[in-house]
Amino acid sequence: MIFNVEVKISLKKGMLNPESSTIERALDLLGYKVKNTDTIDIITFQIDEKNEEKVLEEVDDMCQRLLCNPVIHDYEITINS
Amino acid sequence: MIFNVEVKISLKKGMLNPESSTIERALDLLGYKVKNTDTIDIITFQIDEKNEEKVLEEVDDMCQRLLCNPVIHDYEITINS
Numbered sequence: 001m002i003f004n005v006e007v008k009i010s011l012k013k014g015m016l017n018p019e020s021s022t023i024e025r026a027l028d029l030l031g032y033k034v035k036n037t038d039t040i041d042i043i044t045f046q047i048d049e050k051n052e053e054k055v056l057e058e059v060d061d062m063c064q065r066l067l068c069n070p071v072i073h074d075y076e077i078t079i080n081s
Numbered sequence: 082m083i084f085n086v087e088v089k090i091s092l093k094k095g096m097l098n099p100e101s102s103t104i105e106r107a108l109d110l111l112g113y114k115v116k117n118t119d120t121i122d123i124i125t126f127q128i129d130e131k132n133e134e135k136v137l138e139e140v141d142d143m144c145q146r147l148l149c150n151p152v153i154h155d156y157e158i159t160i161n162s
């Protein structure tokens with residue numbers, strides 16, 4: 001059975017985010033005053049598995065091993081069949 | 082008035098996405114069979130403006146000038162007050 005998976009990856013609270021501070025500074029140089037800038041990465045893919053529990057287990061494993069760094073990242077898995 | 086802005090940036094259909102193909106290959110090496118991998122970037126920030134129309138106009142300008150490359154990217158702006 002084909003499942004559509006979405007993994008939302010963001011930095012944990014308190015972690016320095018060089019990407020967002022660079023964006024905020026660059027926008028400031030262009031004359032835009034913004035604050036609390038943050039960045040989130042989303043990875044979507046399809047996987048063929050027996051059931052949703054198996055998918056969740058595998059995707060969690062993917063996150064731990066490859067897709068993000070559990071020390072500095074939070075991740076959220078969304079599964080749709 | 083403070084507005085919460087979310088900009089969702091993705092590559093246009095048909096564009097080669099080296100990041101997602103690298104992810105798919107790496108997952109394959111770890112033994113995970115996934116397909117149709119895609120990546121989406123989200124930038125969130127707060128902006129102080131008079132009204133929502135002005136915010137939309139400014140954020141669209143930010144997208145055109147800095148946040149993405151309109152030739153290869155699609156972007157979606159979400160504004161919450």
